[in-house]
Amino acid sequence: MIARIAEAEREGRLGEVEGLRVSLAGAEEKIAQLDARQERRSSKVFPGVPSFGQIGARTAVRPDHESTPGA
Numbered sequence: 001m002i003a004r005i006a007e008a009e010r011e012g013r014l015g016e017v018e019g020l021r022v023s024l025a026g027a028e029e030k031i032a033q034l035d036a037r038q039e040r041r042s043s044k045v046f047p048g049v050p051s052f053g054q055i056g057a058r059t060a061v062r063p064d065h066e067s068t069p070g071a
Contacts, residue, residue: 001020001023001024001027002024004020005017005020005021005024008020
């Protein structure tokens with residue numbers, strides 16, 4: 001398409017040049033969308049379930065039990 005734009009410019013077909021540039025921009029945008037879609041599909045997804053390492057360091061405090069320092 002770039003070669004066709006260059007040819008149209010050389011031959012002075014300015015209307016065709018503009019149409020080809022619009023088409024090229026649309027094709028580039030579509031390629032970018034497809035690349036982004038492929039990247040999303042190939043990336044890992046964290047399902048939101050914590051691993052043991054993520055929850056192992058947490059401590060729980062019972063709401064009905066108050067801790068007294070030094071006790």
